[in-house]
Amino acid sequence: MQCIENLRPQIEEKQIKIRFKFTKNMLSFLLDEEKVxxxxxxxxxxxxxxxDKEGVSEINGRIxxxxxIIRILDNGCGIKRxxxxxxxxxxFSTKPKGTGLGLPLAKKIIxxxxxxxNIKIRKPKGVCVEVVIPVKE
Incomplete structure (x- = not known):
């Protein structure tokens, strides 16, 4: 997935394990592929x-x-309730250098x-982001 390749330097620097599972080319539907x-x-x-270093992010998708339905899960620091x-x-951002535009833009596109x-806090730590988009093949 191109998104992963674009983040490859950060992923490698932190030695993050990416688990990627899609049932087929999920973005081949009638969507604005670049915006999605x-x-x-x-x-x-x-x-x-x-x-953190050696953390885990999982991306999976299915129809x-x-x-x-696309889920992005991580075992990171999570979000305060x-x-x-x-x-x-x-x-709105909790990151020192964050612009606070990433999530609002993602929501607008979706x-x-x-x-x-939907974003849910995971126990014991981390976040689950679930994106649901109606599609027509």
């Missing part, structure tokens, strides 16, 4: 930045009941495809 790739890049970048209401607000994005 941008949204996925932003989500994956957050996962890569959240994990179910006419929906493209008190920050959850603000994570999609433009310019919603423009009549989709939705």
């Amino acid at each position: 790739k941008q949204a996925l890049y932003n989500l994956l970048l957050n996962a890569v930045q959240a994990v 179910r009941k006419g929906n493209l 008190s920050d959850m209401p603000f994570i999609f607000d433009p310019f 919603e423009a495809h009549n989709g939705m994005i």
Whole structure:
């Protein structure tokens, strides 16, 4: 996946294990492929930045009941429960050099495809991002 290749230097520097599982070419549907790739890049970048050295990020996708479902999971630092209401607000960031534009842009792109994005805190640590987009082959 091109998103992973674009992040390869950061992934290698942190020695992150990427688990990638897609059932077929998920972006070959009637989507604005470049914009969806941008949204996925932003989500994956957050996962890569959240994990410590030798952390794990998992990306998987499947088609179910006419929906493209993509999950990005990590075992990184997670999101504070008190920050959850603000994570999609433009310019909200907990990162010292963050712009706070990645998640709002990803959400806008996904919603423009009549989709939705859900972010859940994982126990004991990490985040699960689930993107659901209705598709037609």
